[in-house]
Amino acid sequence: EAEVAQSPRYKITEKSQAVAFWCDPISGHATLYWYRQILGQGPELLVQFQDESVVDDSQLPKDRFSAERLKGVDSTLKIQPAELGDSAMYLCASSLELRPGLAENEQFFGPGTRLTVL
Amino acid sequence: AQKITQTQPGMFVQEKEAVTLDCTYDTSDPSYGLFWYKQPSSGEMIFLIYQGSYDQQNATEGRYSLNFQKARKSANLVISASQLGDSAMYFCAMRELGTGNQFYFGTGTSLTVIP
Numbered sequence: 001e002a003e004v005a006q007s008p009r010y011k012i013t014e015k016s017q018a019v020a021f022w023c024d025p026i027s028g029h030a031t032l033y034w035y036r037q038i039l040g041q042g043p044e045l046l047v048q049f050q051d052e053s054v055v056d057d058s059q060l061p062k063d064r065f066s067a068e069r070l071k072g073v074d075s076t077l078k079i080q081p082a083e084l085g086d087s088a089m090y091l092c093a094s095s096l097e098l099r100p101g102l103a104e105n106e107q108f109f110g111p112g113t114r115l116t117v118l
Numbered sequence: 119a120q121k122i123t124q125t126q127p128g129m130f131v132q133e134k135e136a137v138t139l140d141c142t143y144d145t146s147d148p149s150y151g152l153f154w155y156k157q158p159s160s161g162e163m164i165f166l167i168y169q170g171s172y173d174q175q176n177a178t179e180g181r182y183s184l185n186f187q188k189a190r191k192s193a194n195l196v197i198s199a200s201q202l203g204d205s206a207m208y209f210c211a212m213r214e215l216g217t218g219n220q221f222y223f224g225t226g227t228s229l230t231v232i233p
Binding site: 033040041042043044045048055056089091093106107108109110111112114 | 153155161162163164165168209211220221223224226
């Protein structure tokens with residue numbers, strides 16, 4: 001069964017260091033999402049791609065976060081410099097483009113990267 | 119206004135009993151989808167069930183069913199015959215056709231199944 005791949009699964013870093021997370025969506029999924037999930041809360045959308053284009057990055061802290069999906073397939077999320085408050089789970093998800101009535105409308109999530117900033 | 123509201127931070131249910139997790143939503147878009155996800159302590163998000171805004175019947179998937187009341191804008195998840203493995207966080211989410219595929223998540227409900 002096709003899955004969304006993410007790496008690394010765990011990352012521990014010191015504040016002010018740079019970190020990068022990688023995501024490979026399910027083949028054929030045009031839409032890719034990056035979420036941040038703080039413990040005990042729901043996922044918060046950071047950035048959404050449609051193919052290689054950014055559709056929504058309104059919640060992305062652009063002074064330190066960047067995301068790219070150069071060839072419209074896999075994606076990288078970077079934080080530089082990391083801060084203590086960035087400690088969270090970073091989830092990547094992908095989906096087919098939304099079309100009414102299609103059962104395949106759900107997002108498929110990767111296992112996540114758990115980031116700890118010391 | 120919150121797009122998705124889950125008012126139950128924590129719920130307990132006896133094993134083999136049924137439990138209802140509440141979800142209300144807010145949208146003016148006539149075309150939308152409602153989803154429930156399960157997140158065990160390991161962290162992965164597992165899709166459970168989907169309901170489209172134009173679907174006439176409530177969605178069912180095995181022990182999961184969605185009680186869709188469109189006029190009240192509610193989409194409660196019903197888990198029948200609870201199992202110990204159902205203990206997890208449950209998130210309700212919505213996707214609107216008019217907002218470019220963005221998903222809105224609720225704050226989640228923590229379900230604990232008691233033996």
